[in-house]
Amino acid sequence: MTQAIAPSAVGFASELAELLIQTESAQSDSAQLQRDAARKDFLDNAQHQIDALHEAAADVRTGAFVSAAFTVAGAACSIGSAIDQYNADMGSSTLCAYGPKTTPEIAGDTKAANLLGSTSKGLDALGGALKAFVGDAAVTNDNANAKYFETQTEKAKWLEGDASTELDKVAKLGDKILDVLQSINQDQNSANNALIGRI
Amino acid sequence: MLSAVNASPSDTLQPASSDEEARAPLSAACALLVLMVQSQTITQSGAKTDAEADFQNMEELKKQLSDAIQQAKDAADHSGFLGFLGDIFGGDVAQIAGAVAAVAAVVATGGAAGPLLLVALAEGLQAAAKLGPQLGIDPKICMALGLASVAVGVCTGAGSAQAFGALADGARGVELGAHVAQGASTAAGAALHFVSGHYRAKSLGHQADATSYQAANDTKSLDLEAALDLLQRALKTEQRETATVSAIAQNNSDTDTALSNRI
Numbered sequence: 001m002t003q004a005i006a007p008s009a010v011g012f013a014s015e016l017a018e019l020l021i022q023t024e025s026a027q028s029d030s031a032q033l034q035r036d037a038a039r040k041d042f043l044d045n046a047q048h049q050i051d052a053l054h055e056a057a058a059d060v061r062t063g064a065f066v067s068a069a070f071t072v073a074g075a076a077c078s079i080g081s082a083i084d085q086y087n088a089d090m091g092s093s094t095l096c097a098y099g100p101k102t103t104p105e106i107a108g109d110t111k112a113a114n115l116l117g118s119t120s121k122g123l124d125a126l127g128g129a130l131k132a133f134v135g136d137a138a139v140t141n142d143n144a145n146a147k148y149f150e151t152q153t154e155k156a157k158w159l160e161g162d163a164s165t166e167l168d169k170v171a172k173l174g175d176k177i178l179d180v181l182q183s184i185n186q187d188q189n190s191a192n193n194a195l196i197g198r199i
Numbered sequence: 200m201l202s203a204v205n206a207s208p209s210d211t212l213q214p215a216s217s218d219e220e221a222r223a224p225l226s227a228a229c230a231l232l233v234l235m236v237q238s239q240t241i242t243q244s245g246a247k248t249d250a251e252a253d254f255q256n257m258e259e260l261k262k263q264l265s266d267a268i269q270q271a272k273d274a275a276d277h278s279g280f281l282g283f284l285g286d287i288f289g290g291d292v293a294q295i296a297g298a299v300a301a302v303a304a305v306v307a308t309g310g311a312a313g314p315l316l317l318v319a320l321a322e323g324l325q326a327a328a329k330l331g332p333q334l335g336i337d338p339k340i341c342m343a344l345g346l347a348s349v350a351v352g353v354c355t356g357a358g359s360a361q362a363f364g365a366l367a368d369g370a371r372g373v374e375l376g377a378h379v380a381q382g383a384s385t386a387a388g389a390a391l392h393f394v395s396g397h398y399r400a401k402s403l404g405h406q407a408d409a410t411s412y413q414a415a416n417d418t419k420s421l422d423l424e425a426a427l428d429l430l431q432r433a434l435k436t437e438q439r440e441t442a443t444v445s446a447i448a449q450n451n452s453d454t455d456t457a458l459s460n461r462i
Contacts, residue, residue: 021235035425039418046414053407057400064396071289071389075382082300082378089307089371093364153414160421164428171432178443185447189454196461 016184020177028170035163042156049149056142063135070127074120081116084109232444239437246430253423257416264412271405278398281391289388293381300377307370 088109095101102110332338 039421042421043414043418046411046418050407050411050414053410054404057403057407060403061397061400064393064400068389068393068396071392072386075386075389078385079379079382082375082382085378086371086375090368093367093371157417157421164425168428168432171436174436175439178439182443182446186450189450192454193457196458 017177017181020180021174024170024174024177027173028167031163031166031170035160035167038156038160038163042153042160045149045152045156049146049153052142052146052149056139056146059135059138059142063131063139066134067127067131070123070130074123074127077116077120077123081113081120084113084116088113232440232447236437236440236444239433239440242433243430243437246426246433249426250423250430253419253426257419257423260412260416260419264409264416267405267409267412271402271409274398274402274405278395278402281395281398285388285391285395287388288384288391292384293388296377296381296384300374300381303370303374303377307367307374 088106091103091106091109092101095103095106
């Protein structure tokens, strides 16, 4: 007798449970996909942030190199200017007081000294400007990019947390499904017992 | 009936034989739950493996993070020290050399004009000595001015000019040396600043690496947390499913017993 009644009852319960479990699986899959997507975003943004920080470090090195190169070149020109000026002064000191005031050699030395002196000042100024342009500005830009990606990373972390919370909710739904399944089975058995009692 | 939990799905889902016809409805009800329990068992195993792997990775990442921070600190120390030296060479030493060069230049140019200055001074004193009595100045003072004029005039001789010329030459040499020292000091300061910048870049690179390890650690932490959550859920769900299967089986058994008693 139970075979005639129970299969339909248990079958209904199983079908209902299957449907509920499918719903739970779909929700769980959806939350899992959201979590995976958030995790991927987290990793991508973190990688971008790290790349930006590495670029900032490279720009610091480039700025230091450019500044040092121009400063060393300016210092070399300054030394050359001083040597030429020294030669010009020494040449002038040997001239007769009543003779010509300069010679082509002295004039050449003086010209070279002035040229190298001006070049030295120009290189110094250019080095400072290029350091600001190539180094400092680029570093600031890279740091701003790193900050942006850091913010995106935090956002992705929050989304991942939300997805995990959703997974927890789905798991609680699974508990409820089991309760429903058990309740349906009990109800069906009670109904069967009542029906048997009537027979 | 709990033995059915440990049975394979193929065994449970096979068509009921004649001996199992009485239990067919029960098996059909529990088959799904058996599958679920087996799924939870597999999930538990996977979650445990993931948790162990994540924990090991986190330990390694923490060590790498610590190393990166220490390397960044060392590089920052080197950068600071070399930057300090660069400031000294490129700033203080160069300024001192520049000041020496400026003084030497003054001495060199003043030395060249020294004889002329002395001649002018002697002429001025002589004129003052001559015009003093007419201007009502004390004759003793005028006499002293005259003597000073003679003394200064003696100093404007050829020997003095030669002495000033030698002093000027020496000052020019000092000026040249000071300029060379200034340029070399500036270049050394620039080189030190470059090395300091290189170490600063290394420090920033290590900081970026530390950020990378921190991000990886965060990821592993989230993965570990997810794995533990999954394991916890799987254990809880398995327990609930087992309890549900037992309850259903018990309920069905009670029903069968009641039916048998009734018959």
